[in-house]
Amino acid sequence: MAGASVIDDYVADLDTRLHGHQRTKIDLLTEARHSLLDAAECYRDAGFCEDDAQRKAVDDFGPAATIARSYQGELAAAYGARTLRSILFLLPVVHLIWEATRGIWYGSWDNFPGVTPPDWYYPFAQVNDSMGWAVASATGLALLVCRLMSRRVPDSRLIARCSAGVALVAVCGSISATSALMIATIAFEPARMVASPPLFLASVVAFVVMFRLAFMARRTVRFCV
Known part of the structure:
Protein backbone atom coordinates (compact mmCIF):
# COMPACT_ATOMS: atom_id res chain seq x y z
CA MET A 1 0.00 0.00 0.00
CA PRO A 63 5.61 19.47 11.99
CA ALA A 64 8.15 16.88 13.07
CA ALA A 65 10.55 19.57 14.30
CA THR A 66 7.91 21.07 16.62
CA ILE A 67 6.73 17.73 17.97
CA ALA A 68 10.31 16.55 18.42
CA ARG A 69 11.10 19.59 20.56
CA SER A 70 8.21 18.77 22.88
CA TYR A 71 9.09 15.08 23.00
CA GLN A 72 12.76 15.87 23.61
CA GLY A 73 11.79 17.82 26.71
CA GLU A 74 9.93 14.79 28.01
CA LEU A 75 12.88 12.52 27.23
CA ALA A 76 15.32 14.85 28.99
CA ALA A 77 13.08 15.16 32.06
CA ALA A 78 12.65 11.38 32.25
CA TYR A 79 16.40 10.81 31.94
CA GLY A 80 17.07 13.50 34.54
CA ALA A 81 14.74 11.79 37.00
CA ARG A 82 16.43 8.46 36.24
CA THR A 83 19.82 10.04 36.94
CA LEU A 84 18.66 11.49 40.25
CA ARG A 85 17.22 8.13 41.32
CA SER A 86 20.52 6.46 40.43
CA ILE A 87 22.43 9.00 42.53
CA LEU A 88 19.98 8.63 45.41
CA PHE A 89 20.49 4.88 45.47
CA LEU A 90 24.07 4.26 44.30
CA LEU A 91 26.08 6.90 46.15
CA PRO A 92 24.86 5.90 49.64
CA VAL A 93 25.38 2.23 48.71
CA VAL A 94 29.01 2.69 47.63
CA HIS A 95 29.60 4.87 50.68
CA LEU A 96 28.21 2.17 52.97
CA ILE A 97 30.33 -0.46 51.23
CA TRP A 98 33.46 1.63 51.71
CA GLU A 99 32.67 2.37 55.36
CA ALA A 100 31.82 -1.28 56.03
CA THR A 101 35.10 -2.37 54.46
CA ARG A 102 37.02 0.15 56.55
CA GLY A 103 35.18 -0.90 59.70
CA ILE A 104 35.84 -4.60 59.12
CA TRP A 105 39.54 -4.16 58.41
CA TYR A 106 40.50 -1.29 60.69
CA GLY A 107 37.65 0.07 62.75
CA SER A 108 38.12 3.76 63.55
CA TRP A 109 40.41 6.08 61.61
CA ASP A 110 42.92 5.97 64.50
CA ASN A 111 43.42 2.23 63.98
CA PHE A 112 44.93 2.60 60.53
CA PRO A 113 48.50 1.25 60.46
CA GLY A 114 51.42 3.59 59.93
CA VAL A 115 51.78 7.25 60.78
CA THR A 116 49.10 8.84 62.97
CA PRO A 117 47.15 11.33 60.84
CA PRO A 118 47.79 15.00 61.59
CA ASP A 119 44.96 17.15 62.92
CA TRP A 120 44.36 18.77 59.53
CA TYR A 121 43.55 15.36 58.00
CA TYR A 122 40.41 14.59 59.99
CA PRO A 123 38.20 17.32 58.44
CA PHE A 124 38.78 15.73 55.02
CA ALA A 125 37.63 12.39 56.37
CA GLN A 126 34.61 13.91 58.08
CA VAL A 127 33.52 15.78 54.95
CA ASN A 128 33.87 12.62 52.89
CA ASP A 129 31.88 10.64 55.47
CA SER A 130 29.00 13.12 55.46
CA MET A 131 28.96 13.85 51.73
CA GLY A 132 27.09 10.68 50.79
CA TRP A 133 24.18 11.49 53.08
CA ALA A 134 24.16 15.16 52.07
CA VAL A 135 23.98 14.15 48.42
CA ALA A 136 21.22 11.62 49.11
CA SER A 137 19.18 14.27 50.91
CA ALA A 138 19.68 16.81 48.12
CA THR A 139 18.75 14.40 45.33
CA GLY A 140 15.74 13.11 47.23
CA LEU A 141 14.51 16.67 47.68
CA ALA A 142 15.22 17.42 44.01
CA LEU A 143 13.15 14.42 42.92
CA LEU A 144 10.24 15.64 45.03
CA VAL A 145 10.50 19.19 43.69
CA CYS A 146 10.74 17.97 40.08
CA ARG A 147 7.67 15.82 40.54
CA LEU A 148 5.74 18.81 41.88
CA MET A 149 7.05 20.96 39.01
CA SER A 150 5.89 18.39 36.45
CA ARG A 151 2.30 19.05 37.58
CA ARG A 152 2.58 22.82 37.34
CA VAL A 153 5.30 23.66 34.81
CA PRO A 154 4.45 22.93 31.14
CA ASP A 155 8.07 23.13 29.96
CA SER A 156 9.68 19.73 30.49
CA ARG A 157 13.06 21.14 29.49
CA LEU A 158 13.07 23.39 32.55
CA ILE A 159 12.47 20.38 34.77
CA ALA A 160 15.23 18.51 32.96
CA ARG A 161 17.67 21.40 33.44
CA CYS A 162 16.90 21.49 37.16
CA SER A 163 17.49 17.74 37.42
CA ALA A 164 20.73 18.02 35.45
CA GLY A 165 21.98 20.89 37.61
CA VAL A 166 21.33 19.08 40.88
CA ALA A 167 22.83 15.87 39.52
CA LEU A 168 26.01 17.59 38.35
CA VAL A 169 26.49 19.46 41.62
CA ALA A 170 25.81 16.33 43.68
CA VAL A 171 28.17 14.07 41.75
CA CYS A 172 30.90 16.70 41.45
CA GLY A 173 30.64 17.32 45.19
CA SER A 174 31.08 13.61 45.90
CA ILE A 175 34.01 13.29 43.51
CA SER A 176 35.64 16.40 45.00
CA ALA A 177 35.26 15.19 48.58
CA THR A 178 36.65 11.73 47.80
CA SER A 179 39.48 13.16 45.70
CA ALA A 180 40.39 15.64 48.43
CA LEU A 181 40.57 12.81 50.98
CA MET A 182 42.73 10.76 48.63
CA ILE A 183 45.10 13.69 48.01
CA ALA A 184 45.30 14.41 51.73
CA THR A 185 46.14 10.77 52.38
CA ILE A 186 48.88 10.79 49.76
CA ALA A 187 50.24 14.03 51.22
CA PHE A 188 51.05 12.59 54.66
CA GLU A 189 51.35 8.81 54.00
CA PRO A 190 51.11 7.47 50.41
CA ALA A 191 51.49 3.86 51.56
CA ARG A 192 48.11 4.07 53.30
CA MET A 193 46.40 4.15 49.88
CA VAL A 194 47.35 0.52 49.22
CA ALA A 195 47.69 -0.76 52.79
CA SER A 196 44.38 -2.63 52.49
CA PRO A 197 43.60 -4.26 49.10
CA PRO A 198 39.85 -4.59 49.89
CA LEU A 199 39.65 -0.93 50.90
CA PHE A 200 41.60 0.09 47.80
CA LEU A 201 39.19 -1.95 45.65
CA ALA A 202 36.20 -0.33 47.38
CA SER A 203 37.70 3.08 46.60
CA VAL A 204 38.14 2.15 42.93
CA VAL A 205 34.53 0.96 42.74
CA ALA A 206 33.34 4.20 44.34
CA PHE A 207 35.21 6.28 41.75
CA VAL A 208 33.87 4.17 38.87
CA VAL A 209 30.30 4.62 40.11
CA MET A 210 30.73 8.37 40.66
CA PHE A 211 32.19 8.95 37.20
CA ARG A 212 29.40 6.87 35.66
CA LEU A 213 26.85 9.05 37.46
CA ALA A 214 28.70 12.16 36.27
CA PHE A 215 28.41 10.84 32.71
CA MET A 216 24.66 10.36 33.20
CA ALA A 217 24.33 13.91 34.56
CA ARG A 218 26.25 15.26 31.57
CA ARG A 219 23.98 13.36 29.19
CA THR A 220 20.94 14.91 30.88
CA VAL A 221 22.39 18.35 30.09
CA ARG A 222 22.99 17.33 26.47
CA PHE A 223 19.45 15.99 26.12
CA CYS A 224 18.12 19.42 27.19
CA VAL A 225 19.74 21.16 24.20
Whole structure:
Protein backbone atom coordinates (compact mmCIF):
# COMPACT_ATOMS: atom_id res chain seq x y z
CA MET A 1 0.00 0.00 0.00
CA ALA A 2 1.69 3.18 -1.23
CA GLY A 3 0.32 5.46 1.49
CA ALA A 4 1.51 3.21 4.29
CA SER A 5 4.92 4.88 4.30
CA VAL A 6 3.62 8.37 5.11
CA ILE A 7 3.19 7.73 8.83
CA ASP A 8 6.24 5.47 8.88
CA ASP A 9 8.37 8.22 7.35
CA TYR A 10 7.04 10.77 9.83
CA VAL A 11 7.77 8.55 12.83
CA ALA A 12 11.21 7.75 11.40
CA ASP A 13 11.88 11.49 11.11
CA LEU A 14 10.89 11.93 14.75
CA ASP A 15 13.17 9.06 15.69
CA THR A 16 16.24 10.75 14.16
CA ARG A 17 15.51 13.99 16.01
CA LEU A 18 15.12 12.49 19.49
CA HIS A 19 17.86 11.58 21.96
CA GLY A 20 17.33 9.94 25.32
CA HIS A 21 16.74 6.69 27.14
CA GLN A 22 15.86 4.13 24.48
CA ARG A 23 12.86 2.61 26.24
CA THR A 24 11.27 6.00 26.94
CA LYS A 25 11.96 7.07 23.36
CA ILE A 26 10.30 3.93 21.98
CA ASP A 27 7.25 4.55 24.18
CA LEU A 28 6.89 8.11 22.85
CA LEU A 29 7.27 7.02 19.23
CA THR A 30 4.77 4.20 19.73
CA GLU A 31 2.30 6.65 21.25
CA ALA A 32 2.78 9.01 18.30
CA ARG A 33 2.30 6.21 15.78
CA HIS A 34 -0.91 5.03 17.43
CA SER A 35 -2.28 8.58 17.50
CA LEU A 36 -1.49 9.03 13.82
CA LEU A 37 -3.03 5.70 12.86
CA ASP A 38 -6.20 6.52 14.81
CA ALA A 39 -6.45 9.90 13.11
CA ALA A 40 -5.86 8.34 9.68
CA GLU A 41 -8.59 5.80 10.35
CA CYS A 42 -11.03 8.61 11.13
CA TYR A 43 -10.19 10.29 7.83
CA ARG A 44 -10.63 6.99 5.96
CA ASP A 45 -14.05 6.58 7.55
CA ALA A 46 -14.84 10.09 6.32
CA GLY A 47 -14.14 8.99 2.75
CA PHE A 48 -10.49 9.88 2.19
CA CYS A 49 -8.19 7.45 0.44
CA GLU A 50 -5.40 5.82 2.46
CA ASP A 51 -2.66 8.15 1.23
CA ASP A 52 -4.67 11.34 1.83
CA ALA A 53 -5.90 10.07 5.19
CA GLN A 54 -2.36 9.52 6.43
CA ARG A 55 -1.15 12.84 5.05
CA LYS A 56 -3.98 14.73 6.76
CA ALA A 57 -3.30 12.87 10.00
CA VAL A 58 0.37 13.88 9.80
CA ASP A 59 -0.54 17.49 8.99
CA ASP A 60 -2.90 17.64 11.96
CA PHE A 61 -0.27 16.16 14.27
CA GLY A 62 2.17 18.97 13.52
CA PRO A 63 5.61 19.47 11.99
CA ALA A 64 8.15 16.88 13.07
CA ALA A 65 10.55 19.57 14.30
CA THR A 66 7.91 21.07 16.62
CA ILE A 67 6.73 17.73 17.97
CA ALA A 68 10.31 16.55 18.42
CA ARG A 69 11.10 19.59 20.56
CA SER A 70 8.21 18.77 22.88
CA TYR A 71 9.09 15.08 23.00
CA GLN A 72 12.76 15.87 23.61
CA GLY A 73 11.79 17.82 26.71
CA GLU A 74 9.93 14.79 28.01
CA LEU A 75 12.88 12.52 27.23
CA ALA A 76 15.32 14.85 28.99
CA ALA A 77 13.08 15.16 32.06
CA ALA A 78 12.65 11.38 32.25
CA TYR A 79 16.40 10.81 31.94
CA GLY A 80 17.07 13.50 34.54
CA ALA A 81 14.74 11.79 37.00
CA ARG A 82 16.43 8.46 36.24
CA THR A 83 19.82 10.04 36.94
CA LEU A 84 18.66 11.49 40.25
CA ARG A 85 17.22 8.13 41.32
CA SER A 86 20.52 6.46 40.43
CA ILE A 87 22.43 9.00 42.53
CA LEU A 88 19.98 8.63 45.41
CA PHE A 89 20.49 4.88 45.47
CA LEU A 90 24.07 4.26 44.30
CA LEU A 91 26.08 6.90 46.15
CA PRO A 92 24.86 5.90 49.64
CA VAL A 93 25.38 2.23 48.71
CA VAL A 94 29.01 2.69 47.63
CA HIS A 95 29.60 4.87 50.68
CA LEU A 96 28.21 2.17 52.97
CA ILE A 97 30.33 -0.46 51.23
CA TRP A 98 33.46 1.63 51.71
CA GLU A 99 32.67 2.37 55.36
CA ALA A 100 31.82 -1.28 56.03
CA THR A 101 35.10 -2.37 54.46
CA ARG A 102 37.02 0.15 56.55
CA GLY A 103 35.18 -0.90 59.70
CA ILE A 104 35.84 -4.60 59.12
CA TRP A 105 39.54 -4.16 58.41
CA TYR A 106 40.50 -1.29 60.69
CA GLY A 107 37.65 0.07 62.75
CA SER A 108 38.12 3.76 63.55
CA TRP A 109 40.41 6.08 61.61
CA ASP A 110 42.92 5.97 64.50
CA ASN A 111 43.42 2.23 63.98
CA PHE A 112 44.93 2.60 60.53
CA PRO A 113 48.50 1.25 60.46
CA GLY A 114 51.42 3.59 59.93
CA VAL A 115 51.78 7.25 60.78
CA THR A 116 49.10 8.84 62.97
CA PRO A 117 47.15 11.33 60.84
CA PRO A 118 47.79 15.00 61.59
CA ASP A 119 44.96 17.15 62.92
CA TRP A 120 44.36 18.77 59.53
CA TYR A 121 43.55 15.36 58.00
CA TYR A 122 40.41 14.59 59.99
CA PRO A 123 38.20 17.32 58.44
CA PHE A 124 38.78 15.73 55.02
CA ALA A 125 37.63 12.39 56.37
CA GLN A 126 34.61 13.91 58.08
CA VAL A 127 33.52 15.78 54.95
CA ASN A 128 33.87 12.62 52.89
CA ASP A 129 31.88 10.64 55.47
CA SER A 130 29.00 13.12 55.46
CA MET A 131 28.96 13.85 51.73
CA GLY A 132 27.09 10.68 50.79
CA TRP A 133 24.18 11.49 53.08
CA ALA A 134 24.16 15.16 52.07
CA VAL A 135 23.98 14.15 48.42
CA ALA A 136 21.22 11.62 49.11
CA SER A 137 19.18 14.27 50.91
CA ALA A 138 19.68 16.81 48.12
CA THR A 139 18.75 14.40 45.33
CA GLY A 140 15.74 13.11 47.23
CA LEU A 141 14.51 16.67 47.68
CA ALA A 142 15.22 17.42 44.01
CA LEU A 143 13.15 14.42 42.92
CA LEU A 144 10.24 15.64 45.03
CA VAL A 145 10.50 19.19 43.69
CA CYS A 146 10.74 17.97 40.08
CA ARG A 147 7.67 15.82 40.54
CA LEU A 148 5.74 18.81 41.88
CA MET A 149 7.05 20.96 39.01
CA SER A 150 5.89 18.39 36.45
CA ARG A 151 2.30 19.05 37.58
CA ARG A 152 2.58 22.82 37.34
CA VAL A 153 5.30 23.66 34.81
CA PRO A 154 4.45 22.93 31.14
CA ASP A 155 8.07 23.13 29.96
CA SER A 156 9.68 19.73 30.49
CA ARG A 157 13.06 21.14 29.49
CA LEU A 158 13.07 23.39 32.55
CA ILE A 159 12.47 20.38 34.77
CA ALA A 160 15.23 18.51 32.96
CA ARG A 161 17.67 21.40 33.44
CA CYS A 162 16.90 21.49 37.16
CA SER A 163 17.49 17.74 37.42
CA ALA A 164 20.73 18.02 35.45
CA GLY A 165 21.98 20.89 37.61
CA VAL A 166 21.33 19.08 40.88
CA ALA A 167 22.83 15.87 39.52
CA LEU A 168 26.01 17.59 38.35
CA VAL A 169 26.49 19.46 41.62
CA ALA A 170 25.81 16.33 43.68
CA VAL A 171 28.17 14.07 41.75
CA CYS A 172 30.90 16.70 41.45
CA GLY A 173 30.64 17.32 45.19
CA SER A 174 31.08 13.61 45.90
CA ILE A 175 34.01 13.29 43.51
CA SER A 176 35.64 16.40 45.00
CA ALA A 177 35.26 15.19 48.58
CA THR A 178 36.65 11.73 47.80
CA SER A 179 39.48 13.16 45.70
CA ALA A 180 40.39 15.64 48.43
CA LEU A 181 40.57 12.81 50.98
CA MET A 182 42.73 10.76 48.63
CA ILE A 183 45.10 13.69 48.01
CA ALA A 184 45.30 14.41 51.73
CA THR A 185 46.14 10.77 52.38
CA ILE A 186 48.88 10.79 49.76
CA ALA A 187 50.24 14.03 51.22
CA PHE A 188 51.05 12.59 54.66
CA GLU A 189 51.35 8.81 54.00
CA PRO A 190 51.11 7.47 50.41
CA ALA A 191 51.49 3.86 51.56
CA ARG A 192 48.11 4.07 53.30
CA MET A 193 46.40 4.15 49.88
CA VAL A 194 47.35 0.52 49.22
CA ALA A 195 47.69 -0.76 52.79
CA SER A 196 44.38 -2.63 52.49
CA PRO A 197 43.60 -4.26 49.10
CA PRO A 198 39.85 -4.59 49.89
CA LEU A 199 39.65 -0.93 50.90
CA PHE A 200 41.60 0.09 47.80
CA LEU A 201 39.19 -1.95 45.65
CA ALA A 202 36.20 -0.33 47.38
CA SER A 203 37.70 3.08 46.60
CA VAL A 204 38.14 2.15 42.93
CA VAL A 205 34.53 0.96 42.74
CA ALA A 206 33.34 4.20 44.34
CA PHE A 207 35.21 6.28 41.75
CA VAL A 208 33.87 4.17 38.87
CA VAL A 209 30.30 4.62 40.11
CA MET A 210 30.73 8.37 40.66
CA PHE A 211 32.19 8.95 37.20
CA ARG A 212 29.40 6.87 35.66
CA LEU A 213 26.85 9.05 37.46
CA ALA A 214 28.70 12.16 36.27
CA PHE A 215 28.41 10.84 32.71
CA MET A 216 24.66 10.36 33.20
CA ALA A 217 24.33 13.91 34.56
CA ARG A 218 26.25 15.26 31.57
CA ARG A 219 23.98 13.36 29.19
CA THR A 220 20.94 14.91 30.88
CA VAL A 221 22.39 18.35 30.09
CA ARG A 222 22.99 17.33 26.47
CA PHE A 223 19.45 15.99 26.12
CA CYS A 224 18.12 19.42 27.19
CA VAL A 225 19.74 21.16 24.20
